[in-house]
Amino acid sequence: MTSATRTPQGAGNRSGTTPAPVLRLDGVGWTVGGAIIVEDVSFDVHEGEFLAFIGPNGAGKTSLFNLVSGLVPATRGTIVLDGADITAESVPARARRGLGRTFQTSSLWPAMTVADHVRLAAQAAAGGSYRIWRRAARHQRQVDEVLERTGLRQRAEAPAASLSHGEKRKLELAVLLVGEPRLMLLDEPMAGVSAEEVPALTDLIRSLHRDEGRTVLMVEHHMEVLLGLADRLAVMHHGTLLALDTPRAVMEDATVQQAYLGEAL
Template identity: 65%
Template sequence: MSTQPAPAARPAAGAPVLQVEGLTCAIGGAVIVDGVGFDVAPGEFVAVIGPNGAGKTSLFNLLSGLLPVTGGTVTLAGADITRESPSARARRGLGRTFQASSVFVGLTVRENVRLAAQAKLGGSMRPWQRVRPGDAAQEVAGRSLERVGLGARGEDLAGALSHGDKRKLELAILLATDPAVVLLDEPMAGVSIEDVAGLTEVIASVHREEGKTVLMVEHHMDVLLGLADRVAVMHHGKLLALDTPAKVTSDPAVQQAYLGESL
């Protein structure tokens, strides 16, 4: 059996980088994602919103391979990844963060990012691996930390960071793997009001300057509407709407889904 990594996502010119068709997941007879379909263009920023329990995180779990698909397909840069493992999808260029912070608190900030870079470059995930001068993973880690504004915190323990800075560290870890498509699941969760603006700017700059395709779930509507090219609205596991922020927020069906509240 070949151990060669799957090729990174490189869509054909003009083609969507991510295509979802009829995506469905039923668990124990309950349908939690129901026939969802959409395309995402390279470099596009799509916000995913919806009331609690609408299926937003479940959708991300299906896209990243953490939930089994019971119907439909997921295509990344022309490759059908519907049945691939999370690690295979990551090697193809699909990156993911989670609602709960997930860093190695006992390692330094730089070591957290270096491990991700080592894995991407075909090395091991051993934190005790000796780092030589000019080490490629170390250089990637340095650039990624500078990118998110943590360049001066590299030797600090990750556990000593504020929650907002841990979120930035997670973004640096993601950038070190050079994903083509980034799934951000509530990156502002638990972040103090004072840190929201800085984290928002980091995400915006990664999208603009790195050209990453971003799908983001977030409850800070002002943040999302300022970042998104399009907004996807989930409701009862279905895709209720997908359009520009202005059109989605003025849609009566969307407002009804939010209990009649204006967005």
């Protein structure tokens, strides 16, 4: 298995030098009351890369996302975003640097319309007051573009409660995209989505990565989805980074198969 800091295919420039990573974790860990949740995780993520995380429940995948996004403080190691040490920064400070995240569980307001969700996010990203967000007409074009991009334009005036689960996931992406994130953390975006809606949501995420060049970290249990999206796969096991390499190399690794994937793969 190759190094966790391996440069993805296509990274680098014409001079042959490797560009600085968008994200770097160096020996990151999180201990709570003596219990080790995440231990000594190190890796780099480069511009435009899609890095997917797999592992059994309780392996530390979401905990690692919580550390990167600032929801919980790292008890050791450093987290660097675009060359800046953000280890001790707050969630809003990381968001201002271009880090955006979705969650396993939807956090939408049921009675609020699709367009109002995105409009509020646009105003927040611009630093406007929450009290006057309904008057923020200057954001309307941006809202319309994001709704079009995510396939929700026809559902703009629908309340969030009326959306299918797949549409709710698209709305969460729309709320994220309106802030123009440099780095997107997607935590199980397919969770709860019907089999009929998975292909469209997968195509949207693929387009954000390949067509728009967005850098993506994603946790997902749908292996067939990940194999069609990821440049590299990271395997978490008992809070540690067990492997990090191309999808094919990870799938063929005997240690990974024994720990997580199983002989059937």
